[in-house]
Amino acid sequence: MRTDHxxxxxxxxxxxxxxLNIGPQHPSTHGVLRVITRVAGENIREATCDIGYLHRGIxxxxxxRKYYQGMTFTxxxxxxxxxxxxxxYILAVEKLLGIEDEIPDRTHYxxxxxxxxxxxxxxxVWIGTHALDIGxxxxxxxxxxxxxxxxxxxxxxxxxxxxxxxxxxxxTGRHDDPPGWLDRILEFVDxxxxxxxxxxxxxxxxxxxxxxxxxxxxAEDAISxxxxxxxxxxxxxxxxxxxxxxxxxxxxxxxEIPVGxxxxxxxxxxxxLNEMCQALGILRQAVAKAGELRGEPTNIANAQVTMPQxxxxxxxxxxxxxxxxxxxxxxxxxxxxxxxxxxxxxxxxTEAPKGELGYYFVSDGSGTPYRCHIRAPSxxxxxxxxxxxxxxxxADLVACIGSIDIVLGxxxx
Amino acid sequence: MPLGTGxxxxxxxxxxxxxRKPVTFDYPEKPRPIAERFRGGVGMRRDAxxxxxxxxxxxxxxxxxxxxxxxxxxxxxxxxxxxVERYEFDLGRCIxxxxxxxxxxxxxxxxxxxxxxxxxxxxxxxxxxxEMMTLWEHPEQALFDNEVSSNWARKSASIDKD
Ligand code: SF4
Ligand code: SF4
Numbered sequence: 001m002r003t004d005h006x007x008x009x010x011x012x013x014x015x016x017x018x019x020l021n022i023g024p025q026h027p028s029t030h031g032v033l034r035v036i037t038r039v040a041g042e043n044i045r046e047a048t049c050d051i052g053y054l055h056r057g058i059x060x061x062x063x064x065r066k067y068y069q070g071m072t073f074t075x076x077x078x079x080x081x082x083x084x085x086x087x088x089y090i091l092a093v094e095k096l097l098g099i100e101d102e103i104p105d106r107t108h109y110x111x112x113x114x115x116x117x118x119x120x121x122x123x124x125v126w127i128g129t130h131a132l133d134i135g136x137x138x139x140x141x142x143x144x145x146x147x148x149x150x151x152x153x154x155x156x157x158x159x160x161x162x163x164x165x166x167x168x169x170x171x172t173g174r175h176d177d178p179p180g181w182l183d184r185i186l187e188f189v190d191x192x193x194x195x196x197x198x199x200x201x202x203x204x205x206x207x208x209x210x211x212x213x214x215x216x217x218x219a220e221d222a223i224s225x226x227x228x229x230x231x232x233x234x235x236x237x238x239x240x241x242x243x244x245x246x247x248x249x250x251x252x253x254x255x256e257i258p259v260g261x262x263x264x265x266x267x268x269x270x271x272x273l274n275e276m277c278q279a280l281g282i283l284r285q286a287v288a289k290a291g292e293l294r295g296e297p298t299n300i301a302n303a304q305v306t307m308p309q310x311x312x313x314x315x316x317x318x319x320x321x322x323x324x325x326x327x328x329x330x331x332x333x334x335x336x337x338x339x340x341x342x343x344x345x346x347x348x349x350t351e352a353p354k355g356e357l358g359y360y361f362v363s364d365g366s367g368t369p370y371r372c373h374i375r376a377p378s379x380x381x382x383x384x385x386x387x388x389x390x391x392x393x394x395a396d397l398v399a400c401i402g403s404i405d406i407v408l409g410x411x412x413x
Numbered sequence: 414m415p416l417g418t419g420x421x422x423x424x425x426x427x428x429x430x431x432x433r434k435p436v437t438f439d440y441p442e443k444p445r446p447i448a449e450r451f452r453g454g455v456g457m458r459r460d461a462x463x464x465x466x467x468x469x470x471x472x473x474x475x476x477x478x479x480x481x482x483x484x485x486x487x488x489x490x491x492x493x494x495x496x497v498e499r500y501e502f503d504l505g506r507c508i509x510x511x512x513x514x515x516x517x518x519x520x521x522x523x524x525x526x527x528x529x530x531x532x533x534x535x536x537x538x539x540x541x542x543x544e545m546m547t548l549w550e551h552p553e554q555a556l557f558d559n560e561v562s563s564n565w566a567r568k569s570a571s572i573d574k575d
Contacts, residue, residue, distance in 0.1 A: 069477070070479075072508060155447075156448040158450075160452050178449065199423055201423075205416060205420055307515065310520065313518050331518055332518070335473045335476055335516040
């Protein structure tokens with residue numbers, strides 16, 4: 001579409017430029033991303049991202065809620081892998097409260113189980129939609145078939161399929177792992193056919209032609225743009241926060257950091273595919289460790305943050321024993337006031353499926369955060385898109401957007 | 414590697430996947446099994462003694478809810494007892510996080526597996542404790558007489574006729 005109404009000056013055969021809007025309602029922009037491109041024929045001269053169509057003000061919403069309420073909004077940032085958002089938030093609040101060393105091992109491993117499931121969950125959406133954009137229809141169906149099984153596991157363990165809200169500050173709240181859940185996760189891990197994805201895409205000539213040498217990012221560019229996650233590792237930089245700044249118990253499980261060489265769409269594809277293999281390995285170890293620790297408490301005994309057991313508040317069901325007054329007062333205080341971390345600020349970064357997900361909190365000593373900032377990996381990674389697609393073909397833009405792996409809930413927040 | 418080998422391998426794999434068992438359910442003809450821990454609509458326990466809702470009007474759920482779903486008005490009787498005048502619950506705002514259930518000190522709010530909470534009229538979505546008690550007692554039923562579903566039934570009947 002031309003923006004001016006004058007007759008085109010260039011004649012037939014000469015190059016004319018025009019402005020082409022891709023999105024915000026375009027199936028291959030993965031949500032409501034709008035890319036304004038200046039194209040000459042099929043060649044992209046310039047591409048600018050226009051974001052904000054899904055802005056809900058999540059940071060402000062969190063700032064107006066008590067700490068324990070804010071967790072529910074983190075499900076809705078990266079909704080393709082909700083537990084990753086929960087974990088980043090919870091770890092940051094725990095660090096702010098200074099209780100991160102008190103968290104029991106069992107909780108750490110349960111969190112790791114859920115987080116690695118979330119990594120698979122997020123990567124399956126990515127591989128399905130990315131391949132679909134490039135023209136591999138069946139991949140979408142197979143990815144969502146596997147994803148359905150993880151949804152069922154989330155439903156069983158966390159209570160919801162998509163918006164898990166699983167973790168609580170100081171542990172896992174009322175939910176530990178239901179009986180048999182860990183075994184079913186192992187069953188799922190054993191039955192996960194990663195070779196399906198491998199066979200269908202890795203050697204597929206069309207897929208390779210569409211991705212090799214497309215959307216090149218050098219390691220220097222990746223670092224200077226602040227890319228993280230597979231976008232950085234695809235360019236050959238072995239940086240993974242699970243290794244560099246271990247949290248939960250990632251220093252006690254074995255895994256490799258897959259690294260690509262060329263920094264093109266195909267390298268990023270291979271990195272994520274290998275990451276899925278590694279996630280399966282971590283899941284096996286974490287499930288085994290969590291199983292060993294079964295029966296241990298999952299919540300810390302700190303009455304400042306942990307709700308008293310509800311039976312102590314309500315009394316016994318037959319009414320023989322009245323509720324414990326002390327527990328009831330603690331319960332009321334925790335619900336009405338929440339907990340008030342000491343004044344100060346804290347930044348906690350975790351390796352989410354999309355990259356470095358960081359939560360920055362400023363506390364003024366009250367029960368609500370004074371400032372909350374979410375360092376969303378999708379938002380930062382998206383910044384390289386303009387440079388990536390400049391001078392390439394229009395069809396490559398779609399491959400590039402898919403390979404950055406954005407989710408607009410997180411870009412706009 | 415000769416051209417097309419990768420695609421042929423993919424084609425073979427697709428055919429072999431076609432022989433695997435389906436993972437889908439025949440919903441809504443057959444109900445889907447629901448996990449025990451599934452967070453469905455928020456139900457209200459009926460007190461066995463009084464037959465009324467077990468809520469004591471403390472207002473903790475109102476405070477704990479991140480989305481201002483719940484609204485409670487209480488009044489005090491002459492003898493100093495507290496009564497719940499009005500308990501309103503806006504299903505349209507609820508994100509089913511169940512923080513309210515964790516906050517309730519008398520276990521009046523209850524987890525239910527109910528998920529058939531749709532209606533064609535959004536004013537219906539503001540429910541009271543009576544409907545929440547129905548939810549708790551009969552979570553398997555659809556909460557509303559659903560115009561949408563009866564329309565659907567009518568339509569499919571006419572399709573059958575054609
Ligand atoms: S489930 Fe969550 S959103 Fe719904 S009423 Fe309870 S606290 Fe509010
Ligand atoms: S927390 Fe429970 S008892 Fe208190 S007002 Fe809410 S439903 Fe009633």
